[in-house]
Each structure stands twice: as structure tokens, then as C-alpha cells.
Amino acid sequence: MAKSDLIGGELWEQYSKKVADRMNNPLNFGELTEAEAKELGGKLVIANEGAESCGDTVRLFWIVDPKTHIIKKATFKSFGCGTAIAATDMMAEMCIGKTVDEAAKINNLDVEHALRDEEDVAAVPPQKMHCSVMAYEVIKRATSIYRNVDISTLEEADIVCECARVSLQTVEDAIRINDLTTVEEISDYTKAGAFCKSCIQPGGHEKREHYLVDILARVRGEIDRERNPDKALTTDFEKLSVVKQIKAIEAVLDEHIRPALARDGGGIELEDVQPGEDGIVNVHIQYQGSCKGCAGSVAGTLTFVEETLKKNLSEKIRGVVV
Amino acid sequence: MERIYLDNNATTIVDPAVRDAMDPFYCHMYGNPNSLHSYGIEVRPYLHQAMEQLYAGIGARDEDDIIINSCATEGNNTVILGFYFTLLKDTRKKHIVTTQLEHPCIRESCRFLEQHGVKVTYLAPNRDGMISAQMVKEAITDQTALVSVMWANNETGLIQPIKEISEICKERGVYLHTDAVQAIGKVKVDLTDVHVDYLTFSAHKFHGPKGIGGLYIRNGVSLPPLLHGGEQMGGRRAGTVDVAGMVAIGKAMELANQHLAYQNTEVRRLRDKLEDALLKIDDILVVGKRELRTPNTVYVSIRGVEGEALIWDLNQNGIAASTGSACASESLEASPILTAIGADKELAHTGVRLSLSRFTTEQEIDFTIYTINKAVSRLRKLSTSY
Numbered sequence: 001m002a003k004s005d006l007i008g009g010e011l012w013e014q015y016s017k018k019v020a021d022r023m024n025n026p027l028n029f030g031e032l033t034e035a036e037a038k039e040l041g042g043k044l045v046i047a048n049e050g051a052e053s054c055g056d057t058v059r060l061f062w063i064v065d066p067k068t069h070i071i072k073k074a075t076f077k078s079f080g081c082g083t084a085i086a087a088t089d090m091m092a093e094m095c096i097g098k099t100v101d102e103a104a105k106i107n108n109l110d111v112e113h114a115l116r117d118e119e120d121v122a123a124v125p126p127q128k129m130h131c132s133v134m135a136y137e138v139i140k141r142a143t144s145i146y147r148n149v150d151i152s153t154l155e156e157a158d159i160v161c162e163c164a165r166v167s168l169q170t171v172e173d174a175i176r177i178n179d180l181t182t183v184e185e186i187s188d189y190t191k192a193g194a195f196c197k198s199c200i201q202p203g204g205h206e207k208r209e210h211y212l213v214d215i216l217a218r219v220r221g222e223i224d225r226e227r228n229p230d231k232a233l234t235t236d237f238e239k240l241s242v243v244k245q246i247k248a249i250e251a252v253l254d255e256h257i258r259p260a261l262a263r264d265g266g267g268i269e270l271e272d273v274q275p276g277e278d279g280i281v282n283v284h285i286q287y288q289g290s291c292k293g294c295a296g297s298v299a300g301t302l303t304f305v306e307e308t309l310k311k312n313l314s315e316k317i318r319g320v321v322v
Numbered sequence: 323m324e325r326i327y328l329d330n331n332a333t334t335i336v337d338p339a340v341r342d343a344m345d346p347f348y349c350h351m352y353g354n355p356n357s358l359h360s361y362g363i364e365v366r367p368y369l370h371q372a373m374e375q376l377y378a379g380i381g382a383r384d385e386d387d388i389i390i391n392s393c394a395t396e397g398n399n400t401v402i403l404g405f406y407f408t409l410l411k412d413t414r415k416k417h418i419v420t421t422q423l424e425h426p427c428i429r430e431s432c433r434f435l436e437q438h439g440v441k442v443t444y445l446a447p448n449r450d451g452m453i454s455a456q457m458v459k460e461a462i463t464d465q466t467a468l469v470s471v472m473w474a475n476n477e478t479g480l481i482q483p484i485k486e487i488s489e490i491c492k493e494r495g496v497y498l499h500t501d502a503v504q505a506i507g508k509v510k511v512d513l514t515d516v517h518v519d520y521l522t523f524s525a526h527k528f529h530g531p532k533g534i535g536g537l538y539i540r541n542g543v544s545l546p547p548l549l550h551g552g553e554q555m556g557g558r559r560a561g562t563v564d565v566a567g568m569v570a571i572g573k574a575m576e577l578a579n580q581h582l583a584y585q586n587t588e589v590r591r592l593r594d595k596l597e598d599a600l601l602k603i604d605d606i607l608v609v610g611k612r613e614l615r616t617p618n619t620v621y622v623s624i625r626g627v628e629g630e631a632l633i634w635d636l637n638q639n640g641i642a643a644s645t646g647s648a649c650a651s652e653s654l655e656a657s658p659i660l661t662a663i664g665a666d667k668e669l670a671h672t673g674v675r676l677s678l679s680r681f682t683t684e685q686e687i688d689f690t691i692y693t694i695n696k697a698v699s700r701l702r703k704l705s706t707s708y
């Protein structure tokens with residue numbers, strides 16, 4: 001929270017003039033037909049994306065020159081809010097004159113950039129970014145149709161959010177491309193997790209294979225490691241699943257703690273991981289070898305173990321000797 | 323551009339008579355009603371007068387309390403959170419019954435208590451968008467301390483059977499709270515006829531100013547204050563009274579009741595005219611039986627037309643309406659009422675609410691009918707699904 005966040009409610013006044021103009025008078029809406037494609041000597045591609053039950057749908061029409069693969073004509077239809085219509089209109093326009101391969105590289109940020117009035121002012125507020133993601137996804141779909149690549153293997157193999165039909169790849173891409181750090185941002189950009197919320201974290205009304213908290217933690221971890229190869233773990237440890245917490249703790253035990261204890265003939269085993277109040281993670285440990293029963297292990301060694309875990313994983317860790 | 327305001331369930335224009343009544347308390351009668359001197363003395367009669375207007379307005383008895391506060395959100399929080407301390411925390415009563423239709427201030431207060439071990443049942447409306455007394459009856463257990471059901475719904479205008487629910491609660495010895503924010507000034511709210519323990523309202527929904535509201539507490543019913551530290555409102559709500567606001571809510575209440583007949587004849591006629599005209603559009607759905615709704619509200623779902631896109635087009639033409647659907651707010655969730663009434667999933671994001679007031683004119687309704695038709699035909703041309 002900060003001064004600029006306290007009033008809230010802004011939405012339409014944050015749209016660029018281009019967004020408003022294209023909502024009021026979209027330039028590229030309509031349908032293309034086989035007859036028109038034939039006339040232009042091109043191949044008609046019709047791609048659908050989204051579902052009305054999720055709030056917006058878009059249908060993209062292309063006429064593609066089969067020799068050059070250049071998109072000669074592009075139009076759209078859309079069920080959606082103003083930004084969805086404006087973004088789709090801009091996206092269709094951006095396709096025209098490009099080859100299918102070039103068009104496939106257009107992403108939601110390109111569309112959003114093209115809709116800006118000023119270079120450094122976003123065309124739409126963050127919660128409307130998902131509208132341009134839809135425009136980007138429909139291009140991918142149109143591309144796969146044109147190339148005759150089976151869409152089910154391409155797009156829907158790993159669906160994270162069933163409500164919004166968002167794939168694992170889309171979530172990972174959205175996190176990477178936009179440098180997202182929270183689940184709320186993922187929902188703003190991709191719509192994943194915005195509906196029934198089952199895919200956000202375990203415990204929703206439906207069990208899911210992938211959860212956004214885990215994907216976010218993993219991808220953030222990857223991004224952090226790429227940016228800062230020395231620092232292995234800076235992801236939000238508390239948000240990991242217990243299994244992943246255990247793995248992370250074991251890794252630190254192996255790397256930093258067990259070798260130190262082994263020098264004194266001691267050892268340590270992880271017994272349990274228990275969530276405590278206020279996000280505290282209680283790490284239950286049991287000493288082995290010479291550490292067992294050693295008076296120093298209660299105070300000195302425990303401090304060492306706890307501090308090492310804190311430094312590598314999270315400040316929220318508390319060591320508990322079983 | 324001349325503008326037309328059809329979002330009166332969100333807030334209303336302050337009646338000029340209310341504004342006139344407030345004015346002196348900003349200019350020369352600006353005393354603190356707690357002061358002993360003449361500045362305090364001269365304002366107190368006006369506060370007493372406001373109390374008379376409010377008590378008469380909702381049919382409260384002299385032995386009951388009406389606490390003046392900042393809004394219904396405050397009142398609703400005071401009731402739900404207060405209940406935690408009076409009953410839920412230390413007795414075996416651990417259960418609240420409320421509905422999925424409630425305003426977020428009820429829902430989120432209940433969610434907050436859930437974190438503290440309170441069990442909450444959120445009743446889903448039936449296919450008519452209604453909560454029945456039978457549903458409440460079935461949800462009440464030995465552990466239930468409080469039932470909270472709104473008098474009228476903000477989105478659909480559907481009037482819930484509070485009298486029947488109150489009888490069930492009385493029979494079962496369970497306290498009843500009702501959020502009457504959408505009912506005051508639209509339907510008769512008379513507590514001599516309906517036994518509720520707590521009732522909340524906000525002035526700005528019935529042509530009073532924003533930032534002033536009321537909480538009715540039946541005599542003999544306990545409730546700790548939310549704000550501590552002053553003897554105002556008999557110690558039940560600390561903080562210097564907003565004198566102008568209190569005078570305003572009293573006056574607004576009086577006017578609201580004086581205009582009830584007008585609401586039920588003229589406003590209803592205009593709403594029905596609008597609704598009948600909209601029903602001529604193909605594939606349009608109006609939520610809730612007309613006779614069960616407040617006379618000023620119509621909630622429509624138009625196939626193939628996304629809600630926010632429609633209110634965008636209306637706004638371009640100077641008409642203010644609102645949508646409970648996906649893209650409208652910062653939240654992406656679809657309107658629960660459309661899900662509840664069993665509408666197609668495709669319609670979940672098409673809901674648009676038009677809410678009139680006693681200031682709405684026939685000309686405005688005619689222009690709105692024309693504009694909606696124009697917008698629907700434009701958006702359906704664009705739409706993938708129509």
C-alpha cells in the first residue's frame with residue numbers, strides 16, 4: 001500500500017486513448033469467408049480462444065498466402081470488455097503483412113505496447129492485462145491450425161486452470177516475460193486462478209495436478225538462479241508444499257550442516273516439518289551419533305542448525321529437537 | 323453531454339432538501355454536541371429531531387437504540403465482529419448463518435471470524451434468487467448464534483422474506499441481523515411488524531450524503547462497541563457525531579418514507595417501462611420475479627453482450643449503469659447470482675444492473691431504451707457468439 005493505492009477504483013481512466021478509440025470504433029472486426037480467401041488466392045484460418053463463461057472469447061480470421069505464408073487479411077470477432085476488443089483489434093492489425101512465423105512471435109506485451117499513447121505509460125491497468133493475453137493466445141492457436149500441428153498436444157497437455165483453460169506453459173511464460181512475483185499477478189495476466197481458485201493452492205474444492213503457488217515458487221527459483229547463480233534458494237520457502245520444503249531442508253542439511261556435524265562424529269535427521277502460527281515453519285530434527293545426548297547440542301548446535309536453515313531458506317524456520 | 327444516472331443502488335444524489343438541512347451545521351452551528359456551552363446547546367435539539375425521524379422511519383421503539391455511525395459497512399462489521407466477543411468466543415454457540423448474496427462487508431467479516439474458529443453457513447439462493455425461511459430453518463443448529471440475511475439485494479433488488487425468517491429466528495432463539503441498505507426508501511421497513519435484533523442502513527442509498535449510516539439494536543440485546551473511547555451514542559459508538567450528517571440522515575429518512583408511495587407507483591412504472599422494452603430484445607433475461615423486487619431495480623443478462631462492454635457503450639452515451647460481472651471490477655469473478663439462478667455459464671459475464679430513483683424522468687428512460695438497443699446491436703455485431 002502507498003499513497004497511490006489508497007483510493008482505488010480506477011479502471012477506465014487508465015485506458016489509453018487508443019484503447020478507447022478502438023473499443024468505440026474497431027477497425028478490423030468482422031468475418032472472413034472461404035469465398036474471400038479463394039478470391040485472394042489464400043488459405044482461410046479461423047481460430048477460437050477463450051470461453052464466454054470465463055468472460056471473454058475471441059475468434060481470429062486470417063487469409064494466408066500459401067506460398068509466402070504472408071497474412072494478407074486479418075479480422076476478429078470478440079465477446080469481451082473494451083480492452084479485449086481493443087487488444088484483439090490491434091492484434092489483428094499487427095498480423096497483417098507478416099508471415100505466420102513472424103505473427104506467432106507477437107505476444108501480449110507487443111499488443112499492449114502498440115496500444116500505448118505514450119511510450120512509458122501502460123495502455124491498460126494490470127487487471128486488464130489478461131485481455132491482451134487472450135489476443136496473444138489466439139495467434140498461437142491460429143498458427144497451429146495453419147501449420148496443422150495438433151493443438152491438443154501443443155496447448156492443452158498441461159492445463160493448470162481449467163476454468164480459464166490456461167496451460168502450464170502460459171503460466172510459466174507469463175511469469176517469465178512479465179517478471180511476476182505474486183499469484184494475484186498471475187491471475188491478472190493469465191486469468192489462471194481467477195475463477196474457482198482451485199488451482200491456486202491445495203485445499204480448494206477440486207484437486208489439481210499443478211498449483212500456482214508451486215509453479216510460481218519454482219519459476220521464481222529458476223529466474224533467481226539464472227540471475228544470481230551463487231544464491232541457490234531465494235524463493236518463498238513458506239509457500240512451498242511440505243514435500244518441497246522437506247527436499248529443500250534436506251538439501252541444506254546435506255550441503256551445509258551434516259558435513260560440519262560429521263567432523264565431530266555427529267549426525268542429524270529430519271523428523272518432521274510442521275506449520276506454526278504466523279507462517280512459522282517448525283523443523284523437527286533428531287540428532288544422531290555423538291550429537292545425541294550432548295548438552296551442547298540443545299543450545300549451540302541447535303542455534304547453528306537453525307541459523308543455517310534460516311540463512312539458506314527462510315527466516316521463518318524454527319528448529320525443534322525431538 | 324447530458325448525463326443519466328441509473329446506478330442508484332450504488333449511491334444516490336443528495337436531495338436538495340437534505341442539503342439545505344445540513345448547511346447551517348457547516349456555517350454557524352458548528353458546535354460539538356458534547357460541549358456544555360451555547361454552541362453545543364444549540365445543535366443538540368437537531369440531533370434529537372434526527373433521532374425522532376429515524377425511529378419513526380423504521381418503526382423502532384423508544385427503548386431500542388439507533389446508533390449513528392459512518393455507513394452500513396461499519397454497522398455490519400460492528401454486528402458480526404461484536405458477536406464474536408459477546409457469544410461466539412466463549413460459549414458453545416459457534417455458528418453464523420448468512421447468505422451468498424450478502425455485501426462483501428458481511429462476507430469478509432464472517433470469513434475473518436472463520437479464522438478464529440467460528441463456523442459459517444453461506445446459504446445459496448434458490449433459482450428465483452431468493453433465500454427462503456425454510457433454508458434458514460434447516461441451517462440453524464444448536465450452535466447457531468446469529469442469522470444475517472439482507473432485506474433486499476443490491477444486484478437484483480429481490481426482497482428477501484425477512485418477516486418469515488425473523489419468526490424462525492425468534493422461535494429458535496437465534497439473533498437476527500438484516501442489512502437493510504437497499505430496502506430503506508424502496509419498500510416499507512417497519513420493525514413494529516418485523517422482529518429483528520440488528521438492522522443496518524446507509525444514508526447515501528436514500529438521497530442522503532455519503533459517510534453516515536445507522537445501526538438499530540433491539541432493546542435488551544447486547545453488542546460491544548467497535549469504536550471505544552467516548553460517551554457518544556450512549557457509549558455504543560465513540561467519536562464526535564457528524565452533526566450535519568446526522569441531521570441529513572434524519573431528513574433523508576423522513577423524505578424516503580414520504581416518497582414510498584411514489585416509488586411504488588411512478589418509479590415502478592418507469593422501471594417496468596424500461597424492463598418491458600428490454601424484454602423485447604431477443605435472448606435477454608431479467609433476473610428475479612418483478613413482484614419480488616424493489617421497484618427501482620432491473621438486472622438483465624443479454625446473450626452475446628459482455629456486461630462491461632455494454633456499460634462502456636452506455637457511458638459513452640452519458641448513461642451510468644453497473645455490472646456485477648467479470649471485467650467490471652478489479653476482481654475477475656463472475657456474478658454469483660447468475661450462477662445461482664441456473665443461467666447458462668455463457669451468461670455469467672453479461673449481467674447489467676439499472677437502478678432508478680425518484681429523480682429519474684420518463685425522458686431519461688426513453689433515451690436509455692433507445693441507447694441500450696443501439697449498443698446491443700453494435701456489440702452483437704462484434705460478438706463471437708451472436
